Amino acid sequence: MQVLEYDPTRFADIPDYPFSENWQTIDLGEGYSGKMHYVDEGPNDAPTVLLYHGEPSWSFLYRKMIPILVDAGFRCLAPDLIGFGKSDKPDDIGFYSYDRHISWLGQWRDAVAPQDAGLFCQDWGGLLGLRLVGEAPERFQYVVTSNTFLPTGGTPSPAFLAWRHFAKTSPEFQIGELLQRATATERTAAEVAAYDAPFPDEPSKAGARAFPALVPVEDGMDGIEQNERAWKGLASFDKPFLTLFGKDDPVLGTVSPLLIKRIAGAKGQHHDMLSTCGHFSQEDRPQELAQGVIDMAHKAGVL
Template sequence: MATSRITTFEHDTLTFDVTDEGPLDGVPVLLLHGFPTDRSSWHRVTPLLHDAGLRTYAPDQRGYSAGARPPGRAAYRLEHLVADVIALADATGHERVHLVGHDWGGAVAWLTAGNHPDRIASVTSLSTPHPAALRRASHSLEQAARSWYIGAFQVPYVPQRVLAAGFRPIWSATGLPREDLERYAAHLAHADALTGPVNWYRAMRESHVRAWPVSVPATLLWGSRDVALGRTAAELTRGFVTGPYAFIEIDAGHWLPETEPEACAAAAIDRVKA
């Protein structure tokens, strides 16, 4: 068991930045942020987790950490994102860890749990349905309309430049609070910084990770006003969890860690302590 703080971990010749907080002997929980945010997205959630006896490890993921921005989209295939999570679990010194993820972080949490159930104690996904459920729902008009931007992101060079130029108005329109938007903009609102994050979308179809059903205990917390992830995929997720499962719907939008920290923390604490 880790008894000292870690601030970075190494994997695949890359260096990832980590915020390690909470009681040193606390239950280990890895917090995986989404797009286009960073590890600071958890700052309202983590104090509540620490009060419940949980120790949190929040990395800036591949493409977001300054020392982990490999060139080329192949470096962002899902198998690499999953391997990064296992490398962080190794760095904590724990054999098994709990995962909490939002947006893309939720997708990576589902995939990691499905492919490494021996290393993952539970999953709490915020907003994001199981990837297989989302793939099935993408055949519906509802989800296809919400996911239009994924196709647009396949274009080389242009998406990261457009997103960088319009970072504030684009994400403000989705309900991201101004305080958080300014913090993320300082980190990501230029094309070079957004290239890696956008490559997550470009590498999806080239990836070699199976979206297995998840056998570990899992929770999906979903906002009924989510602009990106619709009800069909959220409700289909039940079919891809074989272990204990909870689906929690709340009246909220997409940015749950920023706008609904109490609900996020309660869902994670209930899942971990169950």
């Protein structure tokens, strides 16, 4: 297996992404190490909010939210998961696992942001972030979620099964076009190219192809036991917890009530289903999502 590094020339013309590069070395396992890239914007002593992306995006997804949050007084930390963005990419699909992603993201947080922090998470950013909240709720001040869940088996929807099959078998796995189809507003050609930038060839897409098959949506899958244990801590999380989901997300747009009814801190919050909002809600409704973070930080007394 090779651990691929990013090609800086492919990121030379990324629009609306003026952020400095930051890096943390991660123990990937089996004797491998890799560099995780992350955005770090805002004063170091400001209240910290973690911004976790999902499949198959990267921290570019938060370019519209970060300036709003920094102006509001936050320090924003947005990592690129291993296999995505500017972070290193193992080229073996079988090397990726749910537990390894948890370990990699946990290592990054312990090194970069060990203090208590708020969390915004979407898609796989939620499968990772919500699990980490459940495992250590005391480290999180509040949570805002969008188009995500913490699954523990069951029966997957036909839409998800189609997406999982496509990610595994499609000979033309064009990341930028996937983002285009999963937003309710139109992306520019430069934005589509920005989502393609991390993936110059098939080996670099191993992490993106692997993620859908790792979602524990069917009984017997790896990750179910860990998520069931995490749900005990997540359900009792009594600090502010807000859901802002997209009405136009065909896979996850309807699951927010499952979070609202189970998580203590979700009671009494102003949850919303956002119109003209697809799966990648950060592209469609960044102002509303950022305002949700600001509101929860105020309720938590950290802003």
